[in-house]
Amino acid sequence: xxxxxxxxxxxxxxxxxxxxxxxxxxxxxxxxxxxxxxxxxxxxxxxxxxxxxxxxxxxxxxxxxxxxxxxxxxxxxxxxxxxxxxxxxxxxxxxxxxxxxxxxxxxxxxxxxxxxxxxxxxxxxxxxxxxxxxxxxxxxxxxxxxxxxxxxxxxxxxxxxxxxxxxxxxxxxxxxxxxxxxxxxxxxxxxxxxxxxxxxxxxxxxxxxxxxxxxxxxxxxxxxxxxxxxxxxxxxxxxxxxxxxxxxxxxxxxxxxxxxxxxxxxxxxxxxxxxxxxxxxxxxxxxxxxxxxxxxxxxxxxxxxxxxxxxxxxxxxxxxxxxxxxxxxxxxxxxxxxxxxxxxxxxxxxxxxxxxxxxxxxxxxxxxxxxxxxxxxxxxxxxxxxxxxxxxxxxxxxxxxxxxxxxxxxxxxxxxxxxxxxxxxxxxxxxxxxxxxxxxxxxxxxxxxxxxxxxxxxxxxxxx
Amino acid sequence: xxxxxxxxxxxxxxxxxxxxxxxxxxxxxxxxxxxxxxxxxxxxxxxxxxxxxxxxxxxxxxxxxxxxxxxxxxxxxxxxxxxxxxxxxxxxxxxxxxxxxxxxxxxxxxxxxxxxxxxxxxxxxxxxxxxxxxxxxxxxxxxxxxxxxxxxxxxxxxxxxxxxxxxxxxxxxxxxxxxxxxxxxxxxxxxxxxxxxxxxxxxxxxxxxxxxxxxxxxxxxxxxxxxxxxxxxxxxxxxxxxxxxxxxxxxxxxxxxxxxxxxxxxxxxxxxxxxxxxxxxxxxxxxxxxxxxxxxxxxxxxxxxxxxxxxxxxxxxxxxxxxxxxxxxxxxxxxxxxxxxxxxxxxxxxxxxxxxxxxxxxxxxxxxxxxxxxxxxxxxxxxxxxxxxxxxxxxxxxxxxxxxxxxxxxxxxxxxxxxxxxxxxxxxxxxxxxxxxxxxxxxxxxxxxxxxxxxxxxxxxxxx
Numbered sequence: 001x002x003x004x005x006x007x008x009x010x011x012x013x014x015x016x017x018x019x020x021x022x023x024x025x026x027x028x029x030x031x032x033x034x035x036x037x038x039x040x041x042x043x044x045x046x047x048x049x050x051x052x053x054x055x056x057x058x059x060x061x062x063x064x065x066x067x068x069x070x071x072x073x074x075x076x077x078x079x080x081x082x083x084x085x086x087x088x089x090x091x092x093x094x095x096x097x098x099x100x101x102x103x104x105x106x107x108x109x110x111x112x113x114x115x116x117x118x119x120x121x122x123x124x125x126x127x128x129x130x131x132x133x134x135x136x137x138x139x140x141x142x143x144x145x146x147x148x149x150x151x152x153x154x155x156x157x158x159x160x161x162x163x164x165x166x167x168x169x170x171x172x173x174x175x176x177x178x179x180x181x182x183x184x185x186x187x188x189x190x191x192x193x194x195x196x197x198x199x200x201x202x203x204x205x206x207x208x209x210x211x212x213x214x215x216x217x218x219x220x221x222x223x224x225x226x227x228x229x230x231x232x233x234x235x236x237x238x239x240x241x242x243x244x245x246x247x248x249x250x251x252x253x254x255x256x257x258x259x260x261x262x263x264x265x266x267x268x269x270x271x272x273x274x275x276x277x278x279x280x281x282x283x284x285x286x287x288x289x290x291x292x293x294x295x296x297x298x299x300x301x302x303x304x305x306x307x308x309x310x311x312x313x314x315x316x317x318x319x320x321x322x323x324x325x326x327x328x329x330x331x332x333x334x335x336x337x338x339x340x341x342x343x344x345x346x347x348x349x350x351x352x353x354x355x356x357x358x359x360x361x362x363x364x365x366x367x368x369x370x371x372x373x374x375x376x377x378x379x380x381x382x383x384x385x386x387x388x389x390x391x392x393x394x395x396x397x398x399x400x401x402x403x404x405x406x407x408x409x410x411x412x413x414x415x416x417x418x419x420x421x422x423x424x425x426x427x428x429x430x431x432x433x434x435x436x437x438x439x440x441x442x443x444x445x446x447x448x449x450x451x452x453x454x455x456x457x458x459x460x461x462x463x464x
Numbered sequence: 465x466x467x468x469x470x471x472x473x474x475x476x477x478x479x480x481x482x483x484x485x486x487x488x489x490x491x492x493x494x495x496x497x498x499x500x501x502x503x504x505x506x507x508x509x510x511x512x513x514x515x516x517x518x519x520x521x522x523x524x525x526x527x528x529x530x531x532x533x534x535x536x537x538x539x540x541x542x543x544x545x546x547x548x549x550x551x552x553x554x555x556x557x558x559x560x561x562x563x564x565x566x567x568x569x570x571x572x573x574x575x576x577x578x579x580x581x582x583x584x585x586x587x588x589x590x591x592x593x594x595x596x597x598x599x600x601x602x603x604x605x606x607x608x609x610x611x612x613x614x615x616x617x618x619x620x621x622x623x624x625x626x627x628x629x630x631x632x633x634x635x636x637x638x639x640x641x642x643x644x645x646x647x648x649x650x651x652x653x654x655x656x657x658x659x660x661x662x663x664x665x666x667x668x669x670x671x672x673x674x675x676x677x678x679x680x681x682x683x684x685x686x687x688x689x690x691x692x693x694x695x696x697x698x699x700x701x702x703x704x705x706x707x708x709x710x711x712x713x714x715x716x717x718x719x720x721x722x723x724x725x726x727x728x729x730x731x732x733x734x735x736x737x738x739x740x741x742x743x744x745x746x747x748x749x750x751x752x753x754x755x756x757x758x759x760x761x762x763x764x765x766x767x768x769x770x771x772x773x774x775x776x777x778x779x780x781x782x783x784x785x786x787x788x789x790x791x792x793x794x795x796x797x798x799x800x801x802x803x804x805x806x807x808x809x810x811x812x813x814x815x816x817x818x819x820x821x822x823x824x825x826x827x828x829x830x831x832x833x834x835x836x837x838x839x840x841x842x843x844x845x846x847x848x849x850x851x852x853x854x855x856x857x858x859x860x861x862x863x864x865x866x867x868x869x870x871x872x873x874x875x876x877x878x879x880x881x882x883x884x885x886x887x888x889x890x891x892x893x894x895x896x897x898x899x900x901x902x903x904x905x906x907x908x909x910x911x912x913x914x915x916x917x918x919x920x921x922x923x924x925x926x927x928x
Binding site (some may be wrong): 013035038039040041044045115116119120122124127128131132135136140141142143144145146160161163164165167169179180182183186187197213216283292309313314315316317318321336337338339340341342343344345362363426448 | 779782
């Protein structure tokens, strides 16, 4: 019997009943018929040979052959010389509870929703090459349950990369890999709540999914005032933490003013509060003013959060937290082993960074996005000279200020033209003090290279 | 400038200060020196050409060349014709907070801890082949933020596989991909708590990490009595759910008795309670009695939980839940997008199953593990005839009953011999009614093929 396990083509669970030879044959026939009828065995599936199935079930080969013959006669199976016994093509009764497939809303023709990079430029060949090298080099033990912080190879590669490219003071021992910034925030929210925090200050503009994750962790979010110098960090009081996008405010696009960078670090030192720095697109800066990570100012009070979602693809579900050393164990425990990310992708990203492929990819992507940004600015100057693009020194999106009262009508006109767009109000915290001006958030990084020009033209058509 | 972004070798964040030409040179020199001194630029790193860096920073090329020359003179950089300017080899001051590396306890020579398959037999070549095919076939949109349930390709492949191999009544619409069974339990715990459940019944023996995950979700775990027919499901009362390992009790190894399978389904129908079926190693059954999934009896009241951790590797962090249709949306919401697993591994596993590689791999592994089990039984009969192995019809581990009072001394003797072993008491719920007999849980699936024989010999040496 042992041999048959290795030689059979397909794994099949059957529970034939009966003990006499006739009874066994009938039991097997019933079990197979039922498996075909209910769709458990799909049309075309090749069955094990009668010899192999007999060995598996510990019954006589003839009994299996007879059962197969019965079912061929009934039309459930087909037998052809050379291709074995297969499930026939007759209609299959759908399994219990087969709902009609969910209807997903048709994707719009042009997608300018921010938050997703151009996925057609994902470096598939380079990624697979890195995967092959990484898997060839990995010890078998890398495939076991591992360190809740993530693989050391990736933490080491990230420490070097974040240090040189973003000015982060990073030590591999105090990096925790997560499944993106949202996942990191859920873990940090759990940790903060366990430490007794009640409130996290957030920006007036941001992602509602982040606010919701903190709320679900049992924390209140309190928006800070926002003005032309960015988020007013001088308004921080006794919050347990503050969530900021200092390099490139999301979605408004400006860096946090220098005074306010200092103010938030002073607040953290004075009160013991924690700064959560969301550096979601730090790789993409087009103009010459460098904006390093806030974390470099005070690694003991700032958690740096980064992600591969903008530089590579959200589908990788890979992000990282660079933690104050005193918090690493607590955060790793709050994350736990249940949430560890797949090691193969971690090892692949480590190899991708170490080999230089990541830098090459980011630089090529930066050039493409910069050209799109320039094309957007030029097109606006030509077709909608009254619309001012802002927040364009970096990132994959721009904010277009609109005449007062026109935001909703523009978004609706765009929808009618198959153009997906978000209004700035989408990103406004419900409790934020000031009203939001009329504006669009245009994700110019989202379309494919081929689709970008048409998307831009469609945008120009709907602008007032 | 645009060109230089694409041509530079390495991404470097610098914040030189100064506005006059001399000031800019000094600022750049200081910034580079500091990056080398603190280790942000590792020894041997190749710097951008002076032309490229000048373009990036928007300063004169001569200023960069002068700064490089200063640092070469100081010994921080080296310049060689043809290989460009590189960071020198001098000692680097470790970054702030560089703790001594954590000491991980030396791994034992022989590892018989259950729960991990033989990782040296992970099908690396086949997996990479599947990854290449999957990535070639995937639409770009597969790399976006996706369905919280996971990729449709994998849910469809699993529905077919679980139906034919495990008797699960599975519809792709009601499968949710998770990062292993622990992750699934955390999500289910959150969902149960949100529905008002307070208590989950568990088995007297199991994994403490599972009990802890439920506790962290705000649920109490109540162990059910255990006897020779398995877990006494007739003792279920008003719990919100029960967590069971019906096909192969972990770690004791027997299938749940037929009467008790019926009793738990009756209980669920009568009370609206939910059955959580942990089918952690359903692929590995060596004897002829088939034990299908409990879920097949009542898909409306049983959540089926499966994992690639035993059939492939825990490091993949891939598992799945087959849900009662009425619960799918709630569970997907409790999981949320923050926790979605990486799509590349999901697509690869789908291709691995669909191509038949998974069945081939499982059958080959089953043969290897069955041989190990037989060798274990034979070795015990020869060297320790008083020790009875139980729970050996399936799975990757066996339970060896020991003479009363010897459990701890055997585990300690094993540790001295470099043999990692778990006592049965490790898996005993602290509130379980009956005392646990003296026994070992021997994970014979854990060692490599090369290491297995020596591990078995070491085991025989420490048995009483």
